[in-house]
Amino acid sequence: MDFTELPFDTHTMLQGLKPWVECESPTYDADAVNRMMDLAAHDFATLGATVERIPGRMGLGGSLRARFGHPRANMPGILVSGHFDTVHxxxxxxxxxxxxxxNRAYGPGILDMKSGNFIAFEAMRQLIRAGIETKLPVTFLLTPDEEIGTPSTRELIEMEAARNRYVLVPEPARENNGVVTGRYAIARYNLVARGKPSHAGVSPKAGRSAIREMARKVLEIDAMSGEDCTFSVGVIQGGQWVNCVSSLCTAQALSMAKTDEDLEAGIARMLALSGVENEVEFTVSRGVTRPVWKPGRPETMALYDKAATLAGRLGVALPHGSSGGGSDGNFTGAMGIATLCGLGVRGAGYHTLEEHIEIDSLIDRGRLMAGLFALLD
Structure with missing residues (x-):
């Protein structure tokens, strides 16, 4: 049986995906993420995969590695790199x-990226049931912290990727059924403002508001955005009592650039904001960073060409391009390993209460993944 004839079924796929979506797994809730990993571990075990649970660290959930038996198990193969944490x-x-x-199915994390992980799982299930052996060994590595920059599992991903020839990342598809062949660099920052407390009703002028100073800095940071590097502040926490001038305010910021050089220049600009103004100490420290996955790398484009050929056999176009919104493909692509991202399903609204997938993309994306598993060599 050819991969184009595998009996993918929309209803069956939705029924299999539903428990994954309904097992909520926000990054910062390690127990919730681990429940998701337990659910997936059982499902992979039903396919005969060798399942390994890797304990979490940094207070985050653990990871799941599933290896499928293969006569050439020790040779470099195919790694599916996905994450099970969500922002919800x-x-x-x-x-x-x-x-x-x-044609839409809704749910928290359904697009980013539980449906992508599921179609890769379903592709292996279809191949196994049809008795089609992959040319290369296939490994899944599913991690708990991509949504916060992969601070606890980057090394694990890179070590696993180094053992493989190809990395497939089933993050959401780009517009027009596209895939991702490069990603921008991203840096995160921790911001802290420390002021002086006072009673907001009795002696407000005696205090120095950390919140006020942070507000000034947020406007300054947003104004730094340009064509070379963008900046944004996405999280702010400050104050505990409304009748107190707050002495502490913290925030998290992010910058994105198309080149490592522009990102480093942006990092320098952010770090230069540290200092004392209006008797409030403001400190910027660098957080996790994703390197540029440069577009047009020959190993990635060779992989893309194979995927585009398979898509053609399915009767669909497969455009490609570089993208913002980093993924764990940043790491493997920057390592020089043939990486293809955006292999998940089509949809929109991820990270919002309108997150949904386009149901008709489950089958064609599942078949494409099955083709890649079966024919990559």
Missing amino acids: PVGTLGALPFRIEG
């Missing part, structure tokens, strides 16, 4: 339940 807190199902409306 536990309880989001109340506002964003798993539901089907026309």
Whole structure:
């Protein structure tokens, strides 16, 4: 049987995907992420995979590695690199339940990226049931912290990728059914403002508000954005009592650039903001960084060409391009390993309460993944 004839079934895939979506797994809730890993571990075990649970660190959840038996198990093969953490807190199902409306299926994390992981799982299931042996060994590595920059598992991903010839990342598809062949560099920052407390009702002028100073810095940081590097502040926490002038305010910021050189220049600009103004100490420290995955790398384009040929056999176009919004493909692509990202399903609204997938993309993306598993050599 050819991979184009595998009996993928939309209803069956939605029924299999539903428990994954309904197992909420926000990054900062290690127990919730581990419940998701348990669920997936059982499913992979039903396919006969050798399943390994890797304990988490830094207070985050653990990872899951599933290897499929192969007569050439010791040779470099195919790595599916995915994450099971989402940005949606536990309880989001109340506002964003798993539901089907026309060609859309909704749910927290359904697009980013539980459906992508699931179609890769389903592709292996279809191949195994059809008795089609992959030319190379296939390994899945599913991690708990991509949404916060992969601070605890980058080394694990890179070590696993180094053992393989190809890396497939089933993050959401680009517009027009596209895939990703490069990604921008991203840096994160921790911001701290330390002021002087006072009673906000009795002696407000005696204090030095950390919140006020942070607000000034947020506007300054946003104004730094340009064509070479963008900056944004996405998290702010400050104050505990409304009748107190706050002495502490913290925030998290992010910058993105198309080249490592522009990113490093942006990092220098951010770090230069540290100092004392208005008797408030402001400190910027560098957080996790994703390197540029340069577009047009020959090993990636050779992999893309194979994927585009397979897509052609399915009767669909497969455009490609570089993209912002980093993924763990940044790491493997920057290592010089043939990497293809954006292999997940089509959809929109990820990271929002409108997150959904296009149901009709489950089958064609599942078949494409099956083709890659079966024919890459």
